[in-house]
Amino acid sequence: MHSFIPTSMLQSALQAAFAEDLGGYGDITTMSTVSADQTSTAHIVARQDGIVCGIEIAEAAFLFLDDKIQFKAHVADGKKITAGQKLATITGSTASLLTAERVALNFMCHLSGISTMTGQYVxxxxxxxxxxxxxxxxxxxxxxxxxxxxxxxxxxxxxxxxxxxxxxxxxxxxxxxxxxxxxxxxxxxxxxxxxxxxxxxxxxxxxxxxxxxxxxxxxxxxxxxxxxxxxxxxxxxxxxxxxxxxxxxxxxxxxxxxxxxxxxxxxxxxxxxxxxxxxxx
Structure with a gap:
């Protein structure tokens, strides 16, 4: 991915996406329900068959918000995936995982949809x-x-x-x-x-x-x-x-x-x- 999408462009897009999603006060739901020291492990899971795209962008999104998060991808972009398959495992601050979730998935779901439809035409x-x-x-x-x-x-x-x-x-x-x-x-x-x-x-x-x-x-x-x-x-x-x-x-x-x-x-x-x-x- 990095050979095609310049790092500066990716970082700029993530900054704009988080600014849009966090608004003026941040993730008030997570801040009011999850303790700051709590940690969790979560998985990005496919609900449909398709061609995955944006796994590194999702990783960059989580790390943009919290550089202490550990992100392990189980597939690479371009791989065919099936419903129920775990695509990545992410460990770190529960609050950070919850707050970064939507930005990371927005990129991944959208781009995977494009790669999947493109694959159908090919x-x-x-x-x-x-x-x-x-x-x-x-x-x-x-x-x-x-x-x-x-x-x-x-x-x-x-x-x-x-x-x-x-x-x-x-x-x-x-x-x-x-x-x-x-x-x-x-x-x-x-x-x-x-x-x-x-x-x-x-x-x-x-x-x-x-x-x-x-x-x-x-x-x-x-x-x-x-x-x-x-x-x-x-x-x-x-x-x-x-x-x-x-x-x-x-x-x-x-x-x-x-x-x-x-x-x-x-x-x-x-x-x-x-x-x-x-x-x-």
């Missing part, structure tokens, strides 16, 4: 050459965590932010009078040779213009599997092919069979349900 296209990738449809300030969860689930990352690469969409083309070649060439002439250019098309007859302008990637938007297949044949290796729009677990296999290189799926970050995990004493 499994659905086994046997094809396509790769599942996420989008920028992420929760504000959680993008680095959610994109990490996609990778843990076996998916790939799209651009991280607007400065990573050029993605010319229909509105950019419309702003240039509908001229695809002009729009793409303008972008290419403005950027250095290291910056890749992706162009969104929703009709097959736009492909040649996008490639003529210098597109590296053709994003085939809301096309049927048959249209995707025709588009891949027309592109004929001149650019990377990415399918987007109308992607779900019922359609993704047919989309992959069209021959595209990537399938971008917004729902793996914006609509993945939480994986049910709990802290049991």
């Amino acid at each position: 499994d659905a296209i086994q046997g094809s050459n396509a790769k599942i990738t996420c989008t920028r449809k992420t929760r504000p300030l959680l993008r680095v965590f959610e994109k990490y969860a996609v990778r843990v689930g076996g998916g790939h990352n799209h651009r991280f932010n607007l400065s990573d690469a050029i993605l010319i969409k229909d509105n950019h083309i419309a702003a240039n009078g509908g001229d695809v070649i002009k729009t793409v060439r303008s972008a290419k002439e403005s950027m250095g040779h290291m910056v890749r250019i992706s162009v969104e098309v929703d009709r097959i007859d736009q492909i040649d213009a996008a490639i003529a302008g210098g597109a590296d990637v053709i994003l085939l938007d809301n096309m049927s599997p048959q249209e995707l297949k025709q588009s891949v044949q027309k592109i004929a290796g001149r650019a990377v092919c990415e399918a987007s729009g109308g992607v779900n677990l019922q359609t993704v296999a047919a989309i992959a069979a069209s021959g595209v290189d990537f399938i971008s799926v917004g729902r793996i970050t914006h609509s993945a349900p939480w994986l049910d995990l709990a802290l049991d004493f």
Whole structure:
């Protein structure tokens, strides 16, 4: 995890999360019911099958609040887990365990839900050459965590932010009078040779213009599997092919069979349900 999520970013997120959860007066329930010197052992336990993600983030959350806590993980991120399985054992101040519980589980449940759904999409296209990738449809300030969860689930990352690469969409083309070649060439002439250019098309007859302008990637938007297949044949290796729009677990296999290189799926970050995990004493 630490090679993907900078420590400073993780610590900043935890600080904000605890500030939000503790409010102005702290955990008044725990402070009024649990003695300061009491210690306990608790376990993070799966209530559902899935792919775990965020085990090190949960550890960091407990240690952020109390660096004397002992945290022993029993699984690593990316492992398939089953309902009832113990994922980690945590020993330390009872008050600290109770106070850090929700922040730690919020991260873990959310990220494990993303990795689990991503894994379902990856499994659905086994046997094809396509790769599942996420989008920028992420929760504000959680993008680095959610994109990490996609990778843990076996998916790939799209651009991280607007400065990573050029993605010319229909509105950019419309702003240039509908001229695809002009729009793409303008972008290419403005950027250095290291910056890749992706162009969104929703009709097959736009492909040649996008490639003529210098597109590296053709994003085939809301096309049927048959249209995707025709588009891949027309592109004929001149650019990377990415399918987007109308992607779900019922359609993704047919989309992959069209021959595209990537399938971008917004729902793996914006609509993945939480994986049910709990802290049991």
